[in-house]
Amino acid sequence: MELQHLISKMQSGDRRALSRCISLVENSTSDALEILKQIHIRSDVPVIGITGPPGAGKSTLANALIASLKEFKPGCRIAVLAVDPTSPFTQGAILGDRVRMSDHFNDPDVYIRSLATRGVLGGLSARTLEITDVLKSAGFDFILVETVGVGQSEIEIAALADVTLVVLVPEAGDEIQTLKSGVMEIADIFVVNKADREGADIFEKNLRNMLHEKPGTSKAVPVFATIATRHEGLKELLAAVADYFHPEKIQKDLLRQRALQILMHQLWNSVDTAPFLKQFEQARQQPGFNLYRFADQWLKTRGGV
Numbered sequence: 056m057e058l059q060h061l062i063s064k065m066q067s068g069d070r071r072a073l074s075r076c077i078s079l080v081e082n083s084t085s086d087a088l089e090i091l092k093q094i095h096i097r098s099d100v101p102v103i104g105i106t107g108p109p110g111a112g113k114s115t116l117a118n119a120l121i122a123s124l125k126e127f128k129p130g131c132r133i134a135v136l137a138v139d140p141t142s143p144f145t146q147g148a149i150l151g152d153r154v155r156m157s158d159h160f161n162d163p164d165v166y167i168r169s170l171a172t173r174g175v176l177g178g179l180s181a182r183t184l185e186i187t188d189v190l191k192s193a194g195f196d197f198i199l200v201e202t203v204g205v206g207q208s209e210i211e212i213a214a215l216a217d218v219t220l221v222v223l224v225p226e227a228g229d230e231i232q233t234l235k236s237g238v239m240e241i242a243d244i245f246v247v248n249k250a251d252r253e254g255a256d257i258f259e260k261n262l263r264n265m266l267h268e269k270p271g272t273s274k275a276v277p278v279f280a281t282i283a284t285r286h287e288g289l290k291e292l293l294a295a296v297a298d299y300f301h302p303e304k305i306q307k308d309l310l311r312q313r314a315l316q317i318l319m320h321q322l323w324n325s326v327d328t329a330p331f332l333k334q335f336e337q338a339r340q341q342p343g344f345n346l347y348r349f350a351d352q353w354l355k356t357r358g359g360v
């Protein structure tokens with residue numbers, strides 16, 4: 056199919072065209088940049104990030120959130136990107152996500168897409184940012200991005216999402232003190248899921264206390280308890296999430312950050328690594344070699360970039 060035709064079909068809501076566009080972007084084909092340059096990316100589509108440890112119930116919560124969003128805005132269209140690096144080789148987790156979100160699997164207004172991570176550091180696929188932009192051009196009202204909270208991915212999801220939910224479970228128990236600081240910093244909202252489990256109350260209380268103790272915080276990050284499997288606690292949670300749907304709340308730095316990210320991707324793609332590595336090998340033999348100076352010098356001499 057001709058690219059132009061594919062893009063216009065995708066933008067008018069054709070799901071197969073959308074899947075095709077996403078695959079082209081995901082695989083970084085030469086068509087990818089052409090697609091990204093041509094689409095009309097709506098800036099007012101809220102992106103809801105859901106992160107947390109494997110098994111916390113992120114997919115189940117996404118499934119429940121879809122139902123809540125459909126009540127909140129009847130007739131809305133929702134896209135879900137599920138990124139799970141815990142099983143880059145097997146498709147196990149991806150199937151799992153599909154089962155968890157199966158309530159909506161045949162719903163024409165809900166589009167669910169799994170992405171592989173291809174060993175990129177952190178939990179996001181190299182192209183999650185671009186694929187989110189494709190979704191923003193395809194007529195969705197809300198975009199959910201589910202990612203496992205490991206390594207870099209917290210920072211990445213925070214840069215991508217307008218509101219970031221960090222999902223924890225009571226079993227985390229004592230670990231609460233050792234929660235990676237990265238996770239604590241990016242959470243706009245904490246969700247204590249599996250509130251039907253023993254120890255949930257205490258866990259929630261400890262979490263609240265800890266958030267209050269955090270020095271330099273004027274307002275504690277809100278905590279909501281949910282039982283995602285039974286859609287319990289979703290109303291309260293959605294009310295807090297919806298607070299971020301107002302355009303003025305959408306992070307001001309976001310576009311700037313994304314502009315830089317896109318620039319970096321493009322720079323990266325434009326680099327011919329062979330001559331770089333050749334020069335590098337020569338330079339590193341010199342006494343007093345400094346990597347930063349080398350990189351700086353190299354950038355300056357390759358002409359205008």
Ligand SMILES: Nc1nc2c(ncn2[C@@H]2O[C@H](COP(=O)(O)OP(=O)(O)O)[C@@H](O)[C@H]2O)c(=O)[nH]1
Binds near residue numbers: 107249
């Ligand atoms: N008891 C209980 N189990 C839950 C709840 N939410 C999810 N689960 C279960 O936890 C397991 C992992 O859920 P999943 O959504 O796949 O977690 P993810 O890896 O974070 O996406 C599944 O067996 C779910 O049915 C909950 O609120 N209570």
Ligand SMILES: [Mg+2]
Binds near residue numbers: 113114115139151201
């Ligand atoms: Mg999942």
